[in-house]
Amino acid sequence: MAKNISSQAIFGEYKTPEDKVTAALLQVLHYGGHEIVCSIFDGIDLPSNDTNVSSQVSEDESRPDGVVSCDCKYKIYIESKIVRNALNNEHGRKQLDANKKLSSPNDAIWMVYVTPDETIPNELNGVSEIIWINWQTIVEKLKGYETSDNLVGFLIEQFCLFVDHIVFRNNGKVSNSVITYSEEIESGKDKRVIIVGGAWGEDVALEYGFYACQEGRYFHPAKYMAFYHKNRIENLFEIEETPIESICLTPDLVGGKYFQIKEPNYDNKPRKYFKLRHIKRFSPVIVNDTLDKNGKPCAFTYNQRYTTYDAIVSASKTSEL
Secondary structure (H helix, E strand, O other), rough: OOEEEEHOOOOOOOOOOOHHHHHHHHHHHHHHHHHHHHHHOOOOOOOOOOOOEEEOOOOOOOOOOEEEEEOOEEEEEEEOOOOOOOOHHHHHHHHHHHHHOOEEEHHOOOEEEEEEOOOOOOOOOOOOOEEEEEEHHHHHHEEEEOOOHHHHHHHHHHHHHHHHHOOOOOOOOOHHHHHHOOOOHOOOOOOEEEEEEEHHHHHHHHOEEEEEEEEOOOOOOOOOOEEEEHHHOEEEOOOOEOOOOOOOOOOHHHHHHHHHHHHOOOOOEEEEEEEEEEEEEEEEEEEEOOOOOOOEEOOOOOOOEEEEEEHHOOEEHHHHO
């Protein structure tokens, strides 16, 4: 019998570290709902609907650590590991053989393995039935997830600390990931474009020359930024300086009329700050032609995606990015 995650204590009821960190991830998925599920599992086309999250699921020969489902329209089984090379033993291989039988992408059923390995484990390489993701990527996706829900934001913050402590043994692998910004730019990775969802950010960037979001939000190092909304991408901006991770907005930083026009009730809460310079308007615009697994139009992104400078300046539709 699956245990619905909402019936469990938010700080976990399990003894082993692996079960604890899995339960924490499931709590984030439960309270974040469909959009946060789509953000983490962005390689899977999921229909928009309410999500159901359970832990410790028994399915014939297999017992995955969790399952995310949606009114029988899709099902994502989760098998998590917190040590590297965890599949490289008899138990891991036997478990994998059983888990493969649960996966059926044609029926909208997926099996996802989450491990701390930096590259896909050999046992999963070429196994089409299994989707692999590591804990570092999950943390980066969650840090990049923008939400106005204070509870979800708090859970994400605490989950990232939890992973740092339990999976990475508090060695700073997660918390220091943004330090590599200048190193990556200098090493030639200066063609990356961040594509952010939402109309508000583009209007501010055009009028005031900056983009601000919640402090601590994770972005891969990039030299450019664009905004997706209204099913199109129209403008490209250059990120002029290294982003400021946490700063309170001031008239000197954003322009005196910004607060009067855009945020008259600004609460002086710190933001992450990008200084932007508009460099290109696409004419015609880059139109969104993204389709879900049923062939129906869907959003290109709800929060952030990435492409390259060369791709975006030559694209006419989002499928080319």
